[in-house]
Structures are given as structure tokens and as C-alpha cells.
Amino acid sequence: MMTESHVDRLTSQLRRMAAEFRIKPDERIREGEMAKRLSVSRTPLREALNRLVSEGYLTFTGGQGFFCRSLTPERIMDLYEARAAIECEAMRHAVSRASPAAIAQLADDLDRAEPLYERTTDRLALLEMDEAFHMALVRLSGNAELERMLENINGRIRYVRMMGLKMEDGRPGRMGAHRTILGALIARDQDLLLAELRAHIEMRKEDATQAVRDAFSHIYVQAG
Numbered sequence: 523m524m525t526e527s528h529v530d531r532l533t534s535q536l537r538r539m540a541a542e543f544r545i546k547p548d549e550r551i552r553e554g555e556m557a558k559r560l561s562v563s564r565t566p567l568r569e570a571l572n573r574l575v576s577e578g579y580l581t582f583t584g585g586q587g588f589f590c591r592s593l594t595p596e597r598i599m600d601l602y603e604a605r606a607a608i609e610c611e612a613m614r615h616a617v618s619r620a621s622p623a624a625i626a627q628l629a630d631d632l633d634r635a636e637p638l639y640e641r642t643t644d645r646l647a648l649l650e651m652d653e654a655f656h657m658a659l660v661r662l663s664g665n666a667e668l669e670r671m672l673e674n675i676n677g678r679i680r681y682v683r684m685m686g687l688k689m690e691d692g693r694p695g696r697m698g699a700h701r702t703i704l705g706a707l708i709a710r711d712q713d714l715l716l717a718e719l720r721a722h723i724e725m726r727k728e729d730a731t732q733a734v735r736d737a738f739s740h741i742y743v744q745a746g
Contacts, residue, residue, distance in 0.1 A: 532562060533570040534646070540579045540590055540681060551580070551588040578678035591681055593734050601679040602727035608672045609656060609723065610716050612663035617712045620662035625708055628658050632704065636697055649683055655700055662707070682730045699725075 539545050551571065557564045571588045574580040581589050635651050642648060653676050660672050699722045706715035 529566050529569045529573075532560065532566055533573045535560065536570055536574055537577070537579055537646070537684075540574070545590045547590055547593045549590045550586070551590065553587065576677065577680055579681045593682065595731060595734075598682055598727065598731050598734065601675065601682065602723060602730070605672070605675050605679060606720055606723045608668055608675060609660060609719055612660040612665060612668045612672070613707070613715050613719060614712065615663035615665055615668075616659065616707060617710050617715065619664045620707065624662055625704075628655075628662070629704060629708075631655075631658065632697065632700060639697055645684055649680065652683075653680075659703070659707075682734065683726065 536545075545551065553564055553567060553571070557567050560567070571580060572582075575582050575588070579591060581591055583589065632655065635655075639648065639651050657669070657672060657676070660669050663669075699718070703715065703718050703722065706718055
């Protein structure tokens, strides 16, 4: 019997395999072989694979099957430029639209998340907390379309971001960028807010790009 928790665990396992390059970019996933490799039946495997398509880790081509998503420096650049454009536009609106109560709630949420953020060793947990903060920021714009656009980009960029996250991001003080961004919003300082947000996203882009280069060097150059 296929249970939700079983599919959840399988999805998490496959997600980590993709993020750690145990499934290589552009590699076709042969369902029968993967089912044997993971000791699961094909029904929950297909459900997990479909979930990863929706998250942006995999692609599906009719008549061919599932493939691990391609990775190129150009694609990483496109995704991060799109993310920066969406978030910066949202902050231009949030500066004038966000209520003091809504901003205070986000500050409280950040305070509650900080202990877990600093002690976790789970990259997915770090990513989810980071995404939650940025989604909450965009929500303050009051623009539902910008919120949906960022949610879509997050799904497509998550694969790359998982590789770019370093475990030292969870050590004390690493939430400083989020606090600086929030402080600029509290002060309604649009210029500072946009500058800090762009710098934060640019740093993440560089982390992700370097992680992809390192991984490609390991799985292709050393293998050769």
C-alpha cells in the first residue's frame, strides 16, 4: 500500500540524490532500474518523480521519461536574475504598502526561526527557512501575482540553491543579511533595501554557481 509518508521519504531521498549529483544533470532516470536500486515499487517511485518535476529537479519528456534537469551557468544566471527582479519589484511596493503590524510579525517570525537556523545541519531545512523569509517579504507587497511568480521561480531554482547552500550558513550570525534587509524595510529606506536585497541574492548566485562548477569537476573531470 502506498502511503503519503512513504512517498514523502522517497521524494526526499531522490531530491537529495539529484542535489548531490548522484543523479547527473541530463541523465535519464530508468524507472525499473531506480525502483530496484531503492528497493521500492514503481507506483510510489513515479509519484515521487512527478513531484520532483513540479519542484524543478527533474523534467519529463513524453515517450522518453524522466530526466535530471540540465545545469548551465547561463541557466543559473537567468534564474537568479528573475528572482532578483521579482523580489526587488515587490520591495518597491512593500516600502509604501506594508503595515507596521505585518512587518512586526515578520520580525517575530525571524526571531523564532533563528535558533533552528543556527543549529540545523539539514540543507533542505535551511533552504525552506530561507524561502519562507523571502516569500513573506514579497507577500508584504500586497501583490499576489508577484508572490505567485516568486513561488514559481523558487520551484525551478530550488535544485540549484540546494547545491549552493553551505552548511556554515547555519552557524551563529548567518541570519545577518535577513536582519539587515528587514531593518531597511522597517526604516522604509527603499534605496538601502534594494541594495541589500540585490547583494544578498548575488551572493547566493555566486555560491550556487561555484557549487555547480565544483560538482561538475568532481563527477566529470575526475571520472575521466
